[in-house]
Amino acid sequence: MKLLLVYFFLVKATYADTLDRLYSYLNGSFTSGNQSIYNSKFFDVTVRHCPVNIINGNIGSKYLFLRQAISLFQESPYRTRLVELSLSGDVITSNNYEPIVDIDLSNTCTEGETPSFERNLFSKDPKCTVYLYEDESLDIFVGSTGVPGCKSEMNGASYVSSDVEISRGFFKSLDRGWDSNNNQVWGSIDGPYLFERLDFSDLYPNLVELSKMLVGETSNQKQYTDDSENFQYVRSKTCPIKIKNNSYDKSISLITNQVIYSRGRAISRSSLYRVKPIDPKQTYSNPLIESHPISDSDFFDYCSHPQRWNDEYELSLDANPCTIHFSKGISNGKPVYLGNTPQAGCSSNFRDSVRLDINEEISNEIISVWERWYDSSGSQTAGSKAGPYIYRKENKFNAEYIPLR
Numbered sequence: 110m111k112l113l114l115v116y117f118f119l120v121k122a123t124y125a126d127t128l129d130r131l132y133s134y135l136n137g138s139f140t141s142g143n144q145s146i147y148n149s150k151f152f153d154v155t156v157r158h159c160p161v162n163i164i165n166g167n168i169g170s171k172y173l174f175l176r177q178a179i180s181l182f183q184e185s186p187y188r189t190r191l192v193e194l195s196l197s198g199d200v201i202t203s204n205n206y207e208p209i210v211d212i213d214l215s216n217t218c219t220e221g222e223t224p225s226f227e228r229n230l231f232s233k234d235p236k237c238t239v240y241l242y243e244d245e246s247l248d249i250f251v252g253s254t255g256v257p258g259c260k261s262e263m264n265g266a267s268y269v270s271s272d273v274e275i276s277r278g279f280f281k282s283l284d285r286g287w288d289s290n291n292n293q294v295w296g297s298i299d300g301p302y303l304f305e306r307l308d309f310s311d312l313y314p315n316l317v318e319l320s321k322m323l324v325g326e327t328s329n330q331k332q333y334t335d336d337s338e339n340f341q342y343v344r345s346k347t348c349p350i351k352i353k354n355n356s357y358d359k360s361i362s363l364i365t366n367q368v369i370y371s372r373g374r375a376i377s378r379s380s381l382y383r384v385k386p387i388d389p390k391q392t393y394s395n396p397l398i399e400s401h402p403i404s405d406s407d408f409f410d411y412c413s414h415p416q417r418w419n420d421e422y423e424l425s426l427d428a429n430p431c432t433i434h435f436s437k438g439i440s441n442g443k444p445v446y447l448g449n450t451p452q453a454g455c456s457s458n459f460r461d462s463v464r465l466d467i468n469e470e471i472s473n474e475i476i477s478v479w480e481r482w483y484d485s486s487g488s489q490t491a492g493s494k495a496g497p498y499i500y501r502k503e504n505k506f507n508a509e510y511i512p513l514r
Contacts, residue, residue: 128196132171134275139304142317147510150299153180153317159218162225170195174217180314191231204235250275264295279305279512316384316396319446320361322471323347327500339495342370346412351421360385366412379403399430415508431455445472460491476500
């Protein structure tokens with residue numbers, strides 16, 4: 110009898126550990142920001158699972174409150190759910206319930222006290238159910254809605270399917286809507302969204318938006334064709350790179366490979382951009398870019414090899430990079446970032462100069478860059494005198510993003 114009791118309590122403890130483990134993996138803030146930089150087909154989305162007390166909830170269940178929003182619009186989540194996790198045998202059931210009345214979200218997912226809600230504020234029946242199993246060998250939970258999925262009428266769908274994989278540092282989610290003929294009518298066709306865990310205080314959606322605008326292939330071919338007397342022909346490729354120990358300063362790292370065609374020869378140069386918040390205490394901080402020249406020839410055509418983008422690299426960076434400060438604006442109803450070097454410009458000795466001034470305007474379609482070098486007397490020694498170089502986006506880069514475990 111004693112052995113049976115010991116076995117019973119061990120099994121019960123194992124079950125509780127499994128549920129607690131999944132709960133801990135989901136509890137927190139997650140973002141698809143990095144994936145959206147690697148692949149323009151994905152949006153920058155933030156998912157927050159937060160502890161919540163449910164009055165008159167089911168005994169043995171664990172509850173989280175879900176807020177999901179486009180990262181640039183945290184105050185307006187497009188999905189809010191009560192998530193109930195329960196365990197039966199080796200199957201964890203995740204039920205998602207919709208609020209049936211307007212509820213105050215101001216205290217959810219904050220650093221204050223855990224909010225409490227009556228169970229009857231949410232739908233009696235789940236909006237959707239996901240069934241999960243633990244793969245202890247991989248330290249992950251995998252699951253799906255099963256067949257035929259969950260009922261849905263969104264965007265012409267008859268039902269929705271969801272496939273998930275949950276680990277300590279990130280989770281993957283593939284949500285798709287299907288019509289009555291089993292044709293996909295909405296959702297990703299490029300694989301699952303990948304949400305990485307992060308502290309909410311480290312979320313800087315403006316940095317991600319600016320980085321996404323920069324990534325891709327551009328040239329000033331039209332400008333050069335129209336005015337080859339004042340402008341050289343320049344092609345650029347910008348793509349993400351992973352720098353070891355890069356997270357400490359909350360920056361996003363990009364490589365730019367540029368080729369300048371001048372007098373019958375091609376001149377290559379590469380730079381590392383570190384996109385950082387001007388004010389690290391503000392979620393919606395305007396960004397700045399540190400520009401570091403790279404002399405290592407291994408990186409001169411780095412952006413043409415997407416298979417390298419998920420490796421980690423150590424780079425020696427100069428202590429005094431050229432820095433451009435940006436402010437966000439709206440042009441023709443679309444976001445644009447306007448940037449310039451500080452008042453004193455950046456120090457430079459190019460062609461007997463002492464100062465480099467840069468003005469930039471960056472949008473999804475066009476990157477405008479005006480670089481001008483000046484000597485100690487204030488005379489311009491290099492750079493365009495006819496206005497900025499205008500680069501048009503010719504190709505977006507879409508590569509797989511693999512998170513660091």
